[in-house]
Amino acid sequence: MKRFDYKWFYGTLILSGLILWILNRYNLAKAYYIQIYLLISINIILTTSLNVINGLCGQFSIGHAGFMAIGAYSSALFTTVLPKVCPSLSPLLLNPLSKILFFLFALIIGGFVAGFVGYLIGKSVLRLKGDYLAIVTLAFGEVVRTSIRLTDELAGFLDGIGWRVLGGIVLALGGPRGLGGIPNLTNIFWACGFTIMIVALITRLIHSSYGRAWVAIREDEIAASVMGIDTTRFKILAFSLSSLLAGLGGGLYAHLLMFIHPDSFSFIKSIEYLVYLYLGGMGSIMGSIISATTLTFLLEFLRIIQLQQWRLVIYPLILIIFMLTRPGGLFRKDL
Amino acid sequence: MSRRRLNHLLFIALLITGLSFYVSSFGLIVSSQQIINGIQKGSMYALIALGYTMVYGIIRLINFAHGDIFMIGVYLSCFTGELLIKRGISGAFLLSMLVAISGCVLLGVAIERVAYRPLRDKPRLTMLITALGVSLFLGNFLSLSPHQLPFPLKYLVFGPEFRSFPILIEEKTYEIWGVILNNIKLINLGIALLLMIVLEYIVKYTLLGKAMRATAFNKEVALLMGIDINRIITFTFALGAGLAGVAGIMYGTTYGVLQSPYLGLWPGIVAFVAAVLGGIGNIPGAMVGGFLMGTIETIATSINSSLGYGVTFLVLILVLLIKPQGLLGKPTVEKA
Amino acid sequence: MLRIDHLYKSFGGISAVKDFNLHIKKGVIFSIIGPNGAGKTTLFNLITGLYSPDRGDIQLEGRDVTGLPPHLIAKMGISRTFQNIRLFENLTVLDNIRVGFHLKQNYRLSGVILNSKAYKKEEEEIKERTHYLLKGFKMEGYQDNLASSLPYGEQRKLEIIRALATNPKLLLLDEPGAGMNHKEQEEITNFIRWIRDEFELTILLIEHQMKVVMNISEKVIVMDFGETIAMGKPQEIQNNPRVIEAYLGGEECLK
Numbered sequence: 001m002k003r004f005d006y007k008w009f010y011g012t013l014i015l016s017g018l019i020l021w022i023l024n025r026y027n028l029a030k031a032y033y034i035q036i037y038l039l040i041s042i043n044i045i046l047t048t049s050l051n052v053i054n055g056l057c058g059q060f061s062i063g064h065a066g067f068m069a070i071g072a073y074s075s076a077l078f079t080t081v082l083p084k085v086c087p088s089l090s091p092l093l094l095n096p097l098s099k100i101l102f103f104l105f106a107l108i109i110g111g112f113v114a115g116f117v118g119y120l121i122g123k124s125v126l127r128l129k130g131d132y133l134a135i136v137t138l139a140f141g142e143v144v145r146t147s148i149r150l151t152d153e154l155a156g157f158l159d160g161i162g163w164r165v166l167g168g169i170v171l172a173l174g175g176p177r178g179l180g181g182i183p184n185l186t187n188i189f190w191a192c193g194f195t196i197m198i199v200a201l202i203t204r205l206i207h208s209s210y211g212r213a214w215v216a217i218r219e220d221e222i223a224a225s226v227m228g229i230d231t232t233r234f235k236i237l238a239f240s241l242s243s244l245l246a247g248l249g250g251g252l253y254a255h256l257l258m259f260i261h262p263d264s265f266s267f268i269k270s271i272e273y274l275v276y277l278y279l280g281g282m283g284s285i286m287g288s289i290i291s292a293t294t295l296t297f298l299l300e301f302l303r304i305i306q307l308q309q310w311r312l313v314i315y316p317l318i319l320i321i322f323m324l325t326r327p328g329g330l331f332r333k334d335l
Numbered sequence: 336m337s338r339r340r341l342n343h344l345l346f347i348a349l350l351i352t353g354l355s356f357y358v359s360s361f362g363l364i365v366s367s368q369q370i371i372n373g374i375q376k377g378s379m380y381a382l383i384a385l386g387y388t389m390v391y392g393i394i395r396l397i398n399f400a401h402g403d404i405f406m407i408g409v410y411l412s413c414f415t416g417e418l419l420i421k422r423g424i425s426g427a428f429l430l431s432m433l434v435a436i437s438g439c440v441l442l443g444v445a446i447e448r449v450a451y452r453p454l455r456d457k458p459r460l461t462m463l464i465t466a467l468g469v470s471l472f473l474g475n476f477l478s479l480s481p482h483q484l485p486f487p488l489k490y491l492v493f494g495p496e497f498r499s500f501p502i503l504i505e506e507k508t509y510e511i512w513g514v515i516l517n518n519i520k521l522i523n524l525g526i527a528l529l530l531m532i533v534l535e536y537i538v539k540y541t542l543l544g545k546a547m548r549a550t551a552f553n554k555e556v557a558l559l560m561g562i563d564i565n566r567i568i569t570f571t572f573a574l575g576a577g578l579a580g581v582a583g584i585m586y587g588t589t590y591g592v593l594q595s596p597y598l599g600l601w602p603g604i605v606a607f608v609a610a611v612l613g614g615i616g617n618i619p620g621a622m623v624g625g626f627l628m629g630t631i632e633t634i635a636t637s638i639n640s641s642l643g644y645g646v647t648f649l650v651l652i653l654v655l656l657i658k659p660q661g662l663l664g665k666p667t668v669e670k671a
Numbered sequence: 672m673l674r675i676d677h678l679y680k681s682f683g684g685i686s687a688v689k690d691f692n693l694h695i696k697k698g699v700i701f702s703i704i705g706p707n708g709a710g711k712t713t714l715f716n717l718i719t720g721l722y723s724p725d726r727g728d729i730q731l732e733g734r735d736v737t738g739l740p741p742h743l744i745a746k747m748g749i750s751r752t753f754q755n756i757r758l759f760e761n762l763t764v765l766d767n768i769r770v771g772f773h774l775k776q777n778y779r780l781s782g783v784i785l786n787s788k789a790y791k792k793e794e795e796e797i798k799e800r801t802h803y804l805l806k807g808f809k810m811e812g813y814q815d816n817l818a819s820s821l822p823y824g825e826q827r828k829l830e831i832i833r834a835l836a837t838n839p840k841l842l843l844l845d846e847p848g849a850g851m852n853h854k855e856q857e858e859i860t861n862f863i864r865w866i867r868d869e870f871e872l873t874i875l876l877i878e879h880q881m882k883v884v885m886n887i888s889e890k891v892i893v894m895d896f897g898e899t900i901a902m903g904k905p906q907e908i909q910n911n912p913r914v915i916e917a918y919l920g921g922e923e924c925l926k
Binding site: 060124125128131132134135139142146147150153268278309310312313315316317320323324327 | 450453454458459462463468469470471472475479483607611644648649651652659
Binding site: 201204205207208209210212213215216219220222223224225226227228229230231237 | 719720721740741742745746750751753757758759760761762766769770771772773774776778780783784786790794797833834836837
């Protein structure tokens with residue numbers, strides 16, 4: 001099978017990032033273009049991570065925004081809430097080197113918290129199949145959103161039992177008011193670096209026995225188990241990895257938008273990534289990359305011609321039309 | 336076997352403990368008021384849940400668009416009611432209900448024809464995703480505001496604004512032992528119960544109902560028996576959508592306000608959870624589940640408004656993890 | 672090498688396998704026959720861990736495998752094919768076999784991520800072994816085709832190769848000759864015998880084609896309604912009145 005050479009993708013991403021960076025230095029490119037570049041990178045990360053559990057492993061999980069939210073809030077907890085609560089940390093954000101390390105640390109924490117939650121959820125939920133799994137993951141996403149909305153109540157409770165500091169931290173998460181004042185730390189370097197790392201990681205995994213085990217589970221779980229594949233273990237692994245990467249993407253997203261709200265991680269957000277995934281083709285990483293890029297541009301285009309409210313109409317229409325005419329998506333599977 | 340029974344007992348014990356805890360902390364009058372409100376709300380959920388469960392039973396599809404069909408029922412009855420009252424025509428309640436039912440039936444059948452039928456032989460998830468797409472499309476499209484749209488589309492959308500529902504029945508309230516009842520809620524509950532009995536009769540005793548059950552049990556064999564599968568599936572969608580239409584006018588008369596075309600989303604989700612709780616594919620299960628979810632949600636909301644939201648999903652997750660086949664459903668043996 | 676003692680399995684009150692006993696010696700080709708619904712495939716599912724038995728013991732070379740999950744049973748050396756071919760349809764022939772080598776793999780996740788030497792070496796080895804198998808079975812021409820695009824007979828063959836890739840000691844074949852014509856049946860008979868010798872296997876097979884059964888098996892066991900009604904050499908079975916009775920109008924079928 002002819003495999004797409006991902007070097008072209010890495011090259012394009014680095015080159016366009018570099019050009020944007022230089023142009024921006026000499027004030028030739030608007031910050032808006034950089035914003036689009038960053039958004040594209042983040043969307044690629046989230047779509048490919050969704051591809052791991054849905055496209056490769058074949059487990060229909062549709063609560064991706066929930067993991068994204070966990071990553072976004074956990075990383076923002078470090079960069080925004082903690083310096084606010086204990087001011088002795090804030091100098092860390094002034095020194096450029098410590099800022100970078102601190103941000104990296106926050107992102108990784110966000111990813112690992114999301115991954116760990118994914119592991120716990122996956123452990124109990126992955127014995128369900130098909131539409132049952134879809135429903136539970138959907139419900140999980142909504143539970144995450146509701147939980148974040150309820151943080152004020154939790155803070156009140158913590159205050160009540162005397163844990164003032166923790167209560168203060170939880171209160172600063174904002175609950176239904178959202179969490180603002182997040183430092184704008186996501187830049188071309190991070191977005192480009194993480195995107196390339198994640199795409200490289202996943203394409204490498206696809207061609208190892210891990211990827212083959214996932215795909216075998218997708219194709220026929222019973223036959224896979226008879227081949228000696230511990231299907232539960234590999235499903236949990238795929239789910240945790242997918243959640244971890246979604247958490248990383250969520251962290252980058254939070255530090256790009258500088259304001260997050262529980263409702264920005266609603267079911268609609270999960271659906272958005274499902275549309276990206278389906279348009280590109282389940283199981284095709286290159287497909288995810290191309291569709292995430294195209295649809296991000298499409299969205300910006302709609303914004304320019306003042307029709308952004310049509311986004312929510314166009315996504316479902318694309319989904320329906322694709323399911324009816326080309327359920328496999330635009331690109332064939334990688335394995 | 337014993338584990339199944341244990342889970343069953345555990346669930347009932349949980350329910351009773353929760354209920355008695357609630358009654359003891361909020362007093363008998365407040366709690367019976369909430370329970371009665373819950374049962375009334377539950378009757379609406381039950382009607383919607385029936386549509387989910389029947390469609391799932393027959394083509395194994397979670398018809399996400401069902402909540403939006405319900406929403407369209409709400410809007411249709413609202414428009415018809417307004418028109419009839421403006422013209423001073425009597426019998427507005429029954430007439431709007433009829434319009435809501437027929438509109439929903441048409442829409443339900445049309446969705447099946449256009450979006451689901453071509454996918455019936457494809458992997459099941461394809462149809463599920465299409466259903467998600469149809470649901471989102473209906474909600475989002477109808478929420479566009481009319482004055483931003485070109486000519487023909489202008490008259491198709493409902494717009495995102497609040498609307499008040501016309502008064503189709505004069506409200507009267509009664510008080511019995513401190514508990515307040517009102518005639519609208521009682522009428523709605525009566526209609527819901529009547530429809531459930533009619534449905535039970537159709538499914539159990541008529542030829543069409545028997546054909547439905549046969550198709551749900553085994554499509555190939557039903558086909559060999561000379562049953563027109565397409566007709567039966569259409570009929571099932573029509574039946575479910577009609578019930579959603581009735582639930583729509585119930586919603587309008589009870590709440591009196593339509594927030595936006597997204598209003599179908601939440602009742603749709605709760606009704607779906609109700610169907611899963613009762614055992615998806617099981618008709619009496621959907622009724623029981625609907626009443627239970629209505630009560631649980633009302634009680635939880637009366638404690639904290641966000642809690643009502645979370646508790647629904649919690650019930651769903653618990654049911655699927657502990658007893659995926661639901662309260663009344665039978666466990667399935669997976670074929671290797 | 673395989674010992675099954677007093678195995679029971681029932682579904683919702685109907686017993687699919689009842690007091691089943693079987694001892695197989697190493698290197699033997701053993702056939703299970705019986706009418707539809709006699710519990711043969713259920714027995715395979717019990718041996719490979721897809722179902723867990725209600726009662727009874729299954730031992731492979733003296734080690735208890737009863738009720739273990741399928742992947743551990745595969746690891747202990749039992750592999751199988753399925754009655755209704757279960758290939759990984761959207762994967763190429765090459766990848767189907769490579770999945771079969773899953774148990775061979777020892778490298779860790781970190782190895783893949785860092786593209787370590789051990790990882791590359793093992794992948795290379797798996798590639799080599801896959802090519803060796805494909806060449807041995809004269810299927811190189813198909814290696815990049817999707818499994819679902821193969822002709823029926825080749826799909827059956829591929830399923831057997833995939834099972835062989837797991838390096839089994841005991842191979843269970845569920846109706847390898849189904850839907851084949853006489854010439855193809857003869858081929859598959861020779862093929863099974865050849866793999867038994869080449870890979871030093873013990874083979875247990877379910878088969879309806881009496882010609883295949885009589886030709887190939889050293890011993891035959893007959894099941895009906897979950898019970899064993901006869902066991903012995905093919906010739907003995909052919910003349911057993913209970914067997915003929917179980918196969919209604921079975922005389923022709925047996926000859």
